Amino acid sequence: MSETELIFKALADPTRRLLLDRLRERNGQTLRELCEQLAMARQSATQHLDLLVRADLVTVVRRGRERLHYLNPAPIHEIERRWISVFDKPRLQALSAIKHQAEEYAMTSVPTYVYVTYIHATAEQVWRALTDADLTARFWGHANVSDWQPGSAWEHRRADGSGVVDVVGKVLAAEPPTRLVITFEDSPDEEREASAVTFLVEPHEDIVRLTVTHENLPNLDMFNGISNGWPAVLSNLKSLLETGDVLPQSPWEMSAAHA
Structure with a gap:
């Protein structure tokens, strides 16, 4: 399976998208913290996170005994560059600016x-x-x-x-x-x-x-x-x-x- 296919496979699952949403809201979470937020069994969360890591959408950083999970923007940036921006960039930029402005007011901390x-x-x-x-x-x-x-x-x-x-x-x-x-x-x-x-x-x-x-x-x-x-x-x-x-x-x- 190619890197692109692995990325799209990872994004196709709603549970994995939810994990990415939780990391977008608060980056750098442990497996335990993610399981608590999602009411998910540890084994299930581990399987989903492993696929996200293989797709490079999530990276794991060791901090002492803890393993912290972070979003990796590089693959999504490449998807945006190849599949989205070339088609309708001006309109998408305008919509993105509105979205980011709304998120700026709602966000209480910088990720x-x-x-x-x-x-x-x-x-x-x-x-x-x-x-x-x-x-x-x-x-x-x-x-x-x-x-x-x-x-x-x-x-x-x-x-x-x-x-x-x-x-x-x-x-x-x-x-x-x-x-x-x-x-x-x-x-x-x-x-x-x-x-x-x-x-x-x-x-x-x-x-x-x-x-x-x-x-x-x-x-x-x-x-x-x-x-x-x-x-x-x-x-x-x-x-x-x-x-x-x-x-x-x-x-x-x-x-x-x-x-």
Whole structure:
């Protein structure tokens, strides 16, 4: 069964769609929490979640002894790009804007953002790409500068020679080559708690699974911004490691042009 067929099979079942709805309402739930909300036996929920994980619609992040379940927007984004947006994009964008505005008023908290991608590379290569200033400048348009020791500061400097720093933060955890946790402050002058980004690099034979979790987002504007930004940045990273070069055009510019 192809990846696309697996995605559509997963979405065809009303119970699995309900699980996705529950995660959309509150991302990062344990199996026990999902079972309580759905009045579902643990074994049944596990079977449905396993299929959602195989379809990459849900990703599992270990937090100590807990296994937290997160929505992965990448497959649905690909379905939207291939099957929906090309047919009636202006009208769909207008309807989507109305829907998002209504949801913004109803939403009491900003969800955690999780993105998963698979890369033909070693864990060490992915770690170096995330922490080497010259490599980040190539695929991100910014050099990430730090000694990457826990407690150290890091800066997200523009690669255009201006030296402008757009994001700052601190290194909360560094466990090369598999786990990096940083704070992410794009508006350091504002009095608010910084969001946090976790990069989890899981090697498997000749590939790695890279999971990026962005938590404690201050508002929906930032959530919407990173929802476009992270897929663009990570696609460029994947291209660099697998082909030796970044994409021919900056993917975040495409996101802005089609917004």
